[in-house]
Amino acid sequence: MKALVYHGDHNIALEEKAKPVIEKTTDAIVKVVKTTICGTDSGIYKGKNPYMRDGITLGHEGVGIIEEVGDSVSQFKVGDKVIISCITSCGSCEYCKKQLYSHCKDGGWILGHMIDGVQAEYVRIPHADNSLYKIPDSIDDEVAVMISDILPTGHEIGVQYGEVKPGDAIAIVGAGPIGISVLLTAQFYSPAIIVVIDLDENRLEMAKQLGATHTLKPSDNLQEELAEIVGEEGVDVAIEAVGIPQTWDVCQKIVKPGGNIANVGVHGKKVDFEIQDLWIKNLTITTGLVNTNTIPMLMKAVSTNKLPVNKLITHHFKLSEMEKAYEVFLNASKEKAMKLIIDVD
Ligand SMILES: NC(=O)c1ccc[n+]([C@@H]2O[C@H](COP(=O)([O-])OP(=O)(O)OC[C@H]3O[C@@H](n4cnc5c(N)ncnc54)[C@H](O)[C@@H]3O)[C@@H](O)[C@H]2O)c1
Ligand SMILES: [Zn+2]
Ligand SMILES: [Zn+2]
Missing domain, CATH: 3.90.180.10 (Medium-chain alcohol dehydrogenases, catalytic domain)
Known part of the structure; x- marks a missing residue:
């Protein structure tokens, strides 16, 4: 065969x-x-x-x-x-x-x-x-x-572990098949704002068609642009769906106190964990394989x-x-x- x-x-x-x-x-x-x-x-x-x-x-x-x-x-x-x-x-x-x-x-x-x-x-x-x-x-x-x-991964490791709730503001970093699966299954739980972040215009366009309320491209101004959408404090849930240090970094910067970071990406390299800023935030950080x-x-x-x-x-x-x-x-x-x-x- x-x-x-x-x-x-x-x-x-x-x-x-x-x-x-x-x-x-x-x-x-x-x-x-x-x-x-x-x-x-x-x-x-x-x-x-x-x-x-x-x-x-x-x-x-x-x-x-x-x-x-x-x-x-x-x-x-x-x-x-x-x-x-x-x-x-x-x-x-x-x-x-x-x-x-x-x-x-x-x-x-x-x-x-x-x-x-x-x-x-x-x-x-x-x-x-x-x-x-x-x-x-x-x-x-x-x-x-x-x-x-892809659907169970997005749903279980992104949405369920991230504890997406009705009315939440969530950010999905990465709009590949996994990020899009997070986007689709997050809507079971009616978040109010879904921001999808990716470098790829086509994928952001698809995200918009499939329910993203906003899309952003990563840049030095990402946090300010996001603040205009969800407020200064950040999102209730940040979902990492790429698996590289840069996108982990985005997630730890944009989550608000009491929020969740759900890491879905498979990482091949170590990341910096900004515990000196995060210890005080009462966060729930999850990782896992589907x-x-x-x-x-x-x-x-x-x-x-x-x-x-x-x-x-x-x-x-x-x-x-x-x-x-x-x-x-x-x-x-x-x-x-x-x-x-x-x-x-
Ligand atoms: N935890 C699990 O059980 C599980 C299961 C399946 C897949 N995964 C992992 O999930 C991740 C995503 O999978 P996929 O199939 O969607 O991959 P993919 O490579 O198709 O998508 C990744 C997306 O990230 C975007 N991206 C790259 N750099 C970026 C940056 N700096 N900022 C924002 N976006 C950026 C790319 O443009 C792309 O759209 C991979 O790491 C994969 O191994 C995890
Ligand atoms: Zn797979
Ligand atoms: Zn067994």
Whole structure:
């Protein structure tokens, strides 16, 4: 089968690989129908995860059809169409019992990271019963791909951890697929002001169409410009959705006393934590890897078609064009790309 394989930073290739087989009775083999590329994959490409093993198939988001199940899989049968969660979880360890699936003792973010991922014709999913979700007919396959990672990440690590409440003024720093997912799911909780901050005009334009009340570009005057919108003290919730020191810095400057900073970005470098200014502010600062525990709720939300998730999809490619797809995604600003759909058939 064909798979997009990692060989170290700036070194990926579409290659022939053996089709995966059932290794444990809790596994399922899924025939991938649609997959996509994540900002995290660009991070891997750019060298943020140098410990990764040469030869791993990338990808942790997708939709597929069950091809084979191990003897202990009870919730799925051959032919079921499923969302593949970016997080694999056993459902029974200490962390899974707290719904902290991202820290599952026999799972977590392993797909396209520690074990072969979804950017391939077939993928082996460990702990299939707890790591896959059956797709009802009411959800379009391409919309379903957005539920593997980006929507739950934005919702759980941005909006829920940030404790967005009715009437809040919030700022989302970063308008990539994750920032936009924060924007969409924040609206479940009716914040009054949503300021989206990014360098990319196209992405800010999309943010406006999808519910941002204001957009700003980062500059030396950012704090003054923001103050004109939300007042001198800043925002109730600052959500970091980029993963670089500069954007962390923005978040710690713009949050008001009693507020929340929710860090969503994956950081490859340390940041300065301005504790000498922040200790007095009674802040709640959260970090985390998505648990995907809200996938069932998000599936209900998208099936009413009230969440315009399909607006995020800007490009389509075939698996055979995967290298080209990476090129486009890595030049997202120039290519006006947000989320790409890779058709595997
Ligand atoms: N915590 C989690 O569980 C989790 C899950 C998935 C992704 N992520 C991470 O979330 C982050 C965002 O993912 P994405 O797919 O949206 O990435 P992306 O690269 O598509 O988007 C990042 C956005 O940040 C903008 N940006 C860059 N520098 C900026 C600056 N100085 N100020 C403002 N905006 C700036 C870019 O223009 C871009 O629009 C990544 O770090 C990714 O690894 C975290
Ligand atoms: Zn991802
Ligand atoms: Zn577990």
